[in-house]
Amino acid sequence: MPRTSAPRTESWRSPGTALWVLVASGTLTVMAGAVLGPVVNRIGTSLGVSQSRAGLVVTTHGLFIVLTSPLAGGLIDRYGPRRPYVLGLALYGIAGAAGLIVETFPALLVSRAALGVAVAFVYTSITVLIYNLYEGERKDRAMGLRGSANSLGAAVWPLVGGALGTLSWHGPFAVYLLALPLGLLALLTVPEPAIEPGDTGDGGIRGAVRVVRRTPLLPLVYGLYFLANLLLYAIVVYYPGLLSTFDVTSSLAISLYLSALGTAGGVSAYYYDRIKRRFDFRQLTLVALALWTVGFAVATTAASRAVAALPVVLFGLGQGLVFPTVLLWIEELVPAGRQGQFSSYVATFGYVGQFLAPVLFGPVAGEFGLRVVFGVAAAGVAVALVGVAVALVGVGGRLAMSG
Known part of the structure; x- marks a missing residue:
């Protein structure tokens, strides 16, 4: 049955107290794969599988995030975000830490699949909780802090995984246990928001199609997040090869360059609420695309180590703007009772973008070389920049006329 929860009033369950729990647990969605990157080769060797199969350890959870995010969104809309959030953290801790004791590759993949289900629920629940626990600039601030923590987590977690991996390939799996005390803190401090009744009917595919038809900006917003993740993983996969030149x-040196990306994203996301006072979603989108265009163009011509740092910093700055912009823009565009459903699609588009990066850029790298990969990326983003500018002007004009 649909939820009818009332807002919690206890001071220890205030939105201010809950914010830091939400931000901390938000970094777990990034950590899910990043912490294992440094030990993938050791996992393959220890379990007797090829390196390509060992790579499934850091990609399987992404597949299950894509598959289960829409289900998570529907359940969150129906029952509220707090219970799925707490239960998702519990499953995250158990499934993630299973790698401490499993000794076979199939069992490890099963645990990674369960981890993906957990991440889908945690990711979307956090989004809907921020939507409904905060208002105005406080919401911008909360989403910016979440984006900042995610970016910084992407820089820090691989270093943690590498350090623990020096002890054993099992070592990095211990980090997943952090989700269990966070789940307890969430149970004690995060209130169930009182969500106003909205359009909760017809939450399936047909209903989603109708919403998209009424809201032509939605595909553009999802496409922006898809592009951000596609380009991010183009950097993760191919930038080390460029640095080798x-x-x-x-x-260690490569990780410092990639950490610069996360740090830059953390800075721009941290100040997101202040930036948002001066720019609207459309302008922030164009700024991010412009930063990416310049960054990838520089990557094609970089001739020194110092210059090679500029592209990752520029991309990170843009990424830090895109993450909160996409999530807040989705909330503005979709019906109130469908926030879980439509915010869950953000994770779906993001992880599909990550998966497709080597598929789309691999043939370019193999045939023409790494610099051409970034040249193609620069040209593609430049085209997107012009296209988005035209599309936003067109959609804005139609909305103005209809208003």
Whole structure:
């Protein structure tokens, strides 16, 4: 039955107290794969599988996030975000930490699939909780802090995984246990928001299609997040090869460049609420695309280690703007009772973008070289920049005329 919850009033369950729990647990969705990157090769060797099969350890959970996010969104709309959030954290801790004890590759993949289900529920629940626990600039601030924590987590978690991996390939799996005390804190501090009744009927595919037809900006917003993740993983996969042309080959040195991306994203997301006072969603989208265009263009011509740092910083700055913009824009565009459903599609588009990066850019790298990969990315983003500008002007004009 649909929820009819009332807002919690206890001071220890205030939105202010809950914010830091939400932000901390939000980093777990990034950590899910990032913490294992440094030990993938050791996992393959220890379990007797090829390196390509060992890579499934860091991709299987992404597949299950794509598959289960819409289900998670529908259940959150029906029953509220708090219970799925707490239960998702519990499943995350158990499934993630299973790698501490499993000794077979199939069992490890099963645990990674369960982890993906958990991430789908945690990711979407956090989004809907922020939508409904905060208003105005406080909501911008909360979503910016979430984006900042995610970006910084992407920089820090691989370093943690690498350090624990020096002890054993099982070591990084211990980090997943952090979800269990966070789940307890969430149970104690995060209130169930009183969500106003909205359009909860027909929450299936037909209903979603009708909403998209009424809201032509929605595909553009999802496409923006898809593009952000596609380009992010183009950097993750191919930038180390580009750095090797400058004799940057050690894993530590490469991680510093990639950490610069996360740090830059953390900075722009941290100040998102202040930036949002000056720019609307459309302008922030164009700024991010412009930063990416310049960054990838520089990557095609970079001739030194110092210059090679600029593209990742520019991309990170844009990414830090895109994450909160997409999630807040979705809330503005969709019916109140369908926030879970439509925010869940953000995760779906994001992880599909990550998966497709090597599929789309791999043939370019193999045939023409790494610099051409980033040249193609620069050209593609430049086309997107012009297209989005035209589309936003067109949609804005139609909306103005209809108003």
